Amino acid sequence: MDLLAFGLLFLIQTVPYGIAVLGLNINWGFTGLFNVGVAGFYAVGAYTSAILTAPEQLHSIAFGLPAGVGWLASMLTAAIVAYAIGKICLRLRSDYLAIATIGIAEILRLVIKNYQDLTGGTYGIQNLPRPFEFVGGYGADLAFLAVGIVIVAVLYILIERMWRSPWGRVMRAIRENEVAAAAAGKNVEAFRLEAFVVGSALMGLAGAIAVHASKSVGIEGTEPLEVTFLLWVMLIVGGSGNNKGALIGVVLIWALxxxxxxxxxxxxxxxxxxxxxxxxxxxxxxxxxxxxxxxxLIGVLLQVVLQKFPGGLLREKAPSLAKQPAS
Amino acid sequence: MLELINFYLIPALVLGCIYALGAIGISLLYSILRFAHFAHGDLMTIGAYIAFGMILGVELIVFANADPDVTVSFLAKLVSMLPFSLVLAILAGMFLEKRGFGPFTYWRSLFTIVGTVALAFPLVWALDLMTPLAADEDFELDAEFKVLAVLPFAVVLAVYMARLLDRLFYKPFRSSKPIIMVIASFGVALILRSLVQMFFGVEDESYAVGYIARPLEIFLPLRIIERHLYIFGMTVILMLALHYLLTRTRTGKAMRAMSDDADLARVTGINTEQVVMWTWIVGAGLAAIAGVLLGMDAPVKPVMGWDMLLPIFAAAILGGLGSPYGAIIGGLVIGGMEELSTFHWWLSDEPLVPGAYKTAIAFGVMVIMLIFRPQGLFKGRVL
Structure with missing residues (x-):
């Protein structure tokens, strides 16, 4: 049935956004880092995984490793790129991080387009393996979706725990008042770097999963503005600082x-x-x-939410003290 | 050597001038409104497209009248004159208000709308009068002339638009964290770009179709294309005007005061909203001019401004965010480095940096500055 196929495709497409929005929430919702280079990290993950897992290509190198390896590697490379940028920019005012992340996204686009031996350039990379392909038909889509949902669920639980943990508390403290956090003996720069790297790694994973879902990757798939912009709208509409809200934002905005x-x-x-x-x-x-x-219209929606409903759909909730694990 | 000057140094200067004009706005907005304005590149795009639309409008009337096979409805003519009449209505409103016929606080919008429609009629008639001139076979408007003629109108409209954007999207956040304004400006950038794509499509456009420029030969052996001379001249004049504004006028003094300490400026009785207004006039005006100048030299397309954003920020950071003079130097340096890096230095045949990676130069410079001297060469403000 057509509707079933459409529904499956829709849900599969939301999975990468769901993972990336959780990463962005760690960046912005937890720690207040304005990362506008989401598409850059997304592309790093996408291409890392594609290069490692693709079968032989006409225009570029390929290694033909299993998809799982590609996914792990994509997180690692995105994290490395994030570490380099974070190391340079996180000690400066927040605007600088925004500028630098936009910069890295644009430069990566340049590299992807021009370094054909590695990325296939305008040809892209084709025939990527997709887990559970052998099932065939809707079963394959269902199985892939199940994998995606399990990943999102595991990440959600982990990140909720992070939010309640002392680590999450430090992040909120830094976001609200950097000087006070530093005065309490927290190494602000190091904590920010952690949040930035972890969040960006998730964006890398999101990119990897997205390209395995569509089985190919090309420059237009990582169009910087749309990926970055949509994710920001999803997070802000859903409610920054609230993981559940962020995920609801993904489904709503993607449907819209x-x-x-x-x-x-x-x-x-x-x-x-x-x-x-x-x-x-x-x-x-x-x-x-x-x-x-x-x-x-989506741009106007973002402005309206920013001005009239700054909390988003589900407001940020500080965890109750009783529920917090002992530190 | 001549090759270096003609094909690398002059384009480098042209690009540098355009970067400088954009970077001044970024720097001023950063020092007065305290936020990195991400929609600045798209303001350039808007300026370029407003000028493009205006040229289209004039040509529609003049050439359609001259060609008997083409009929254009009066309504279409009227619509194509609206941008011009809007500018006239805005200026008339400002003039009347200065003369004490105001304040127009409630009536201004109505006045502008009615004035815009009313003034479009005489404009259409005036252009209809030019028809016999265009009917002449040899009649052809110089591309540079067309652009420079609509430039003032385009600048007024772009500034008007920037003030509208400020009112709608930035003013509500004046007292919140600056980073929220950065997010808003990121959204505004996309709104502006989608507007351009909605109204003009995504194809590359040009101010003059099939126009090939012959270099001027007055400075032989130097070859300068006419439009490059205009770009240099315009930039120099604008920078002198900016210097005059910042150092010799009350407004400039107030701007500098506010950039030093906004609260102190307010306490001493400076009208801070007026300073903000002037910042937009200067910033958006220069951005629009930069966009039009870029459109003279390169295709007019919806992403032209966004592609400028990174080098412009690099230029502003190199000169020191918050220092307009630094931004000028920064723009020239970044433009120079980008163009000269593709020259085959050291007598080899290969360019130093492959042309495709030219843009990465700006990013590289920016990263180096952020590591070693984030306050910039001329001490802007950081943190």
């Missing part, structure tokens, strides 16, 4: 993102057509611009 084009086409195209008496060619031109209307 998926249905908006059809919605706009159904609602506005006939209106514009009748108002301006367009030729067929013009109608095609107008409908090609619908994705930008969608981007515009």
């Amino acid at each position: 993102w998926s249905i908006l084009p059809d919605f706009i086409a159904a609602g506005f195209l006939p209106l514009i057509e009748s108002a301006f008496d367009l030729s067929e060619e013009n109608v095609e031109d107008v409908s090609r611009r619908i994705p930008y209307v969608r981007l515009f």
Whole structure:
């Protein structure tokens, strides 16, 4: 049934976003680090895993390792890149981290596009293995989705524990008042670096899982703005600092993102057509611009939420003292 | 040697000028509003596209009138004149307010809308009068002339738009953490870009189709393309004007005071919102001009501004975020390094840095500055 296929595809697509949003929540929600290079870390993970696991390629090198190895390696490489940037920028004002992360995302895009021997350049990397492919049909999708959901669930539980742990408390302290945290004897820079590296590693994993889901990777798949921007909207709409909210934000925004084009086409195209008496060619031109209307609407949504509902759907909740594990 | 000057040094200077114009705005906004303005590149795009739209509008009327086979409805003509009449209405409103016919606080929007529509009619008629001129076979407008003629209008509209954006998206966060404004500006960047893509599509455009520039030969053996001269000239004039504004006027003094200490400035009776307004006028105005100048030299496309963002920030950081003079030097240095790095130095045939990685130079410079001298060459403000 078509609806089933659509539903499965939709859910599979939300899995990488779910993982990345948890990472972004560690960055921003926990520690207050403005990471605008999500797409960069995502791409690092995606390409690491793709290069390691792809069978022989026409245009680039490939190693043909199992997918699991690729996923672990993708976290590692994303973490290494994050460590380098964090080491340089985290001692400076938060704006600098934002600038540097945007920079690294753009540079990585440049490298991916031009270093064909490694990344396949504009050809991309094809025929990536996908776990449980041998099942075939919907079963394969279901099994892959199950793996994804298990990963998200495990990460969610782990990160919730981190949130309640003394480590999480230090992060919130740093976010709220850096000077006070330092005065309490916490090494602010080191803690920030930890949060930045862990969060970015998850973004790398998200990238890896996304490319294995679609079985191929290319430059357009890691279009920096859309990945980064969507994740930020998901986190802020869902509620930064709240893992559950962040995950709900992913499903909501991804649903909105998926249905908006059809919605706009159904609602506005006939209106514009009748108002301006367009030729067929013009109608095609107008409908090609619908994705930008969608981007515009999501952008406005972000502004509205930022101004009117800064807490998001589910507000951040400090864990109750009784539930905290003894430190 | 001549090759170095003609094909590398002059383009380097051109690029440097454009970076400098953008970086000044970033630096000023950072020192006065205290946030890294991520939508600055897209303000450049907006400026370039406003100018593009205006040129299209004029050409629509003039050339459609001249060509008997083409009919354009009066409504379409009217719409294509709206940007011009909007500028006139804005300026008229400001003028009347200065003369004591105000304050227009409640009526201004109405005045602007009515004025815009009303003024579009005489503009269409005026352009209709030019029809016999365009009917002449040899009549052709110089591309540079077209761009420079619409430039002032484009700048006014871009500044107006920036002030609107400030009012809608940045003002609500004046008293919250600056990083929230950075997030908002990131969203604004995407909103601006999607607007451009919605109205103009994603294809590369140009101010002059099929236009090939012949270098001027007055400075032989130096070859300078005419538009490059305009870019240099414009940048020099703007920088002198900026220097005058910052050092010799009350507004400039207030801006410097606010950048030193916003609270102290407010206590001494400086109207801080007015300073903010002037910061946007200068920052967005320069960004729009930079965008138009870039559009003269390179294709006009929706990502043109976003691609400028990284080098502009690198330039501002190199000069010291918060120091407008530093931003000028930074822009020239980054532009120079990017272009000159592709020259085949050391007498080998290979370029020093492959052209595709040119952009990485800006990033490299920025990282080195952040490691060793985050306050920049000219001591901006950090932390």
